Structures are given as C-alpha cells and as structure tokens.
Amino acid sequence: MKLLKLTSLLSLALLFGCADKEVAVPDVPPSQLYADAQQALQGGSWSTAIERLEALDSRYPFGAYTEQVQLDLIYAYYKNDDLALGLATIERFSRLNPTHPRSDWVLYMRGLTHMAQDRNFLHDVLNVNRDDRDPEPVRAAFSDFDRLLERYPNSAYAKDAQFRxxxxxxxxxxxxxxxADFYLRREAWVAAINRSQELQKTYPNTEAARKSLEIQKEAYQQLGMDEQVKRTEELMALNPQ
Structure with missing residues (x-):
C-alpha cells in the first residue's frame, strides 16, 4: 500500500512538473515567442531561451522561424551544457539543410560541442590530470575542425578552428x-616502445613526443637492446627540453 501511494505521488509530481513547464511557455504568437527567446539569449538566460525555442520548434515546425530556431537551439544547448541535445540538433539541421549558408558555423559548433564533452567541471576545479581519459570526443572534435578547414577554408571560423x-x-x-607510461609501469616493454613510436609518428611536433623518447629509452634498457638505446639517445639530443 505504501509503495502504491509513493508511486501515485511520483506520478502526480511528474504530471504537475510537465504542466508547470507548459504554463511557463505562454500561448502567444510565434513572433512574440521568438522575440522572448532572443531576449533570453542576449541576457544569457539559456534555460529560458531553450524553453521558448523548443516551444516554437514543436508548435510551428514549418514556420517562418524554423531554420533560425534550430540554429539558436544549437547555440543555447551548447551554452547550457546540454551537449547530447546540441549534437542531435546539429545532425538534424545538417540533414535537412545540407547547403545552408551557415553550414560552416554549424560544423564549427559541432567541433565545439564535441570538445565540451571532454570537459569536466570537477576536474577543472580540482585540477585533476585528465590525460588518461578516453579521448573519443577529442578525436571527433579534431575531425570536425579538420573538415571545416577542408570545406570552408575562407570561413570566419577557420582560424579559430585551426588554433583549437x-x-x-x-x-x-x-x-x-x-x-605508453602505463605500459612501462606494467613492465610491458614492447607495448611501451610501440606506443611511444606511434606517438612520435602521429604527433611529431609535440612535447609528448619528446617525453615519449624517455619511455622508449627505458624500455629498450630493460630489454637489453643497447643499440636501440643509443639511437634513442641520439633522438633525444636532437630534441632537447
């Protein structure tokens, strides 16, 4: 009986919660909804802007503001950290508007949104090293910006994309x-060497590539491969700190 009452209360709470959200977006003409959304965007009230824009999108899916509403939602979702919704909106917009004049901006926002997926507020606050986290969103962002430079080399966003x-x-x-360091600590010498060499080949002009030479050298030393140790030392001399 108690479980039934609890379930009923939860259902009522959800029902009233949904009702409150509907009430929060008044039934006004689309021009007024859009004006309210723009005011919220300009004031940085992302949640309010999203409510207005989503109402416009659902109530008037083929209205005069359709495309701009989608673009505004992409930006508002990004600013509000609703990253999954942002990516879904980007995919939808790109599918429906493949030759839109602002396609470069949409692709740029896709890169920014993927970058944001690699961000973690608590890690930033606590200054936690995140280098060992899965970098899949980073790879996706890199691909987005690379595609932007390839397709729209003269875009206003090209320079920032290149910097990122x-x-x-x-x-x-x-x-x-x-x-590579993980493999080294696990005494997986060959795996440490292979990952170090792959790093040097893929990202040659990075600080990480230089540091990987130290891991490579130690792994070779552990394997007793003196000639390879000497070659690695020569590479280290050519790439000083």
Whole structure:
C-alpha cells in the first residue's frame, strides 16, 4: 500500500512538473515567442531561451522561424551544457539543410560541442590530470575542425578552428603518452616502445613526443637492446627540453 501511494505521488509530481513547464511557455504568437527567446539569449538566460525555442520548434515546425530556431537551439544547448541535445540538433539541421549558408558555423559548433564533452567541471576545479581519459570526443572534435578547414577554408571560423586543433592534437598526444607510461609501469616493454613510436609518428611536433623518447629509452634498457638505446639517445639530443 505504501509503495502504491509513493508511486501515485511520483506520478502526480511528474504530471504537475510537465504542466508547470507548459504554463511557463505562454500561448502567444510565434513572433512574440521568438522575440522572448532572443531576449533570453542576449541576457544569457539559456534555460529560458531553450524553453521558448523548443516551444516554437514543436508548435510551428514549418514556420517562418524554423531554420533560425534550430540554429539558436544549437547555440543555447551548447551554452547550457546540454551537449547530447546540441549534437542531435546539429545532425538534424545538417540533414535537412545540407547547403545552408551557415553550414560552416554549424560544423564549427559541432567541433565545439564535441570538445565540451571532454570537459569536466570537477576536474577543472580540482585540477585533476585528465590525460588518461578516453579521448573519443577529442578525436571527433579534431575531425570536425579538420573538415571545416577542408570545406570552408575562407570561413570566419577557420582560424579559430585551426588554433583549437593544436590544443586537441596535444590532448591526443598526451593520452598516448599516458598509455605508453602505463605500459612501462606494467613492465610491458614492447607495448611501451610501440606506443611511444606511434606517438612520435602521429604527433611529431609535440612535447609528448619528446617525453615519449624517455619511455622508449627505458624500455629498450630493460630489454637489453643497447643499440636501440643509443639511437634513442641520439633522438633525444636532437630534441632537447
């Protein structure tokens, strides 16, 4: 009986919660809804802007504001850290508007949204090293920005995308370095060497590539491969700190 009452209370709470959300978005003309959404966007009230824009999108899916509403939602979702919704909206918009004049911006926002997926607020606050975290969102962001530069080399967002790719490359290189170091600590000497060499080949002009030479040298020493140790030392001399 208590379980039944609890279930009923939860159902009522959800029902009233949904009702409150509907009440929060008044039944006004689309022009007024859009004006309210723009005011919220300009004031940084992302949740309010999203409510208005989502109401516009659902109530008037083929209205005069359809495309701009989608673009505004992409930005508002990103700013509000609703990253999964942002990516879903980007995919939808790109599918329906493959030749839109702002396609470069949409691709740029896709990169930013993927980058944000690699961010963790608590890690930032606590200054936790994140190099060993799965870098899949970073790879996706790098691919997005690379595609932007290839398709829209004269885009207003190309320069910033190129700048961000440098940071992303360093993030990916640091992940490989952390992996090589993990193998070294586990005494998996061959795996440490292979990952170090892969890093040096893929990300040659990074600090991580230079540091990987130290891991490579130690692994060769543990294997008693003196000639390879000497070659690695020569590479280290060519790439000083």
């Amino acid at each position: 790719m440098v940071a992303l490359k360093n993030r990916l290189a640091n992940y490989d370095l952390a992996t």
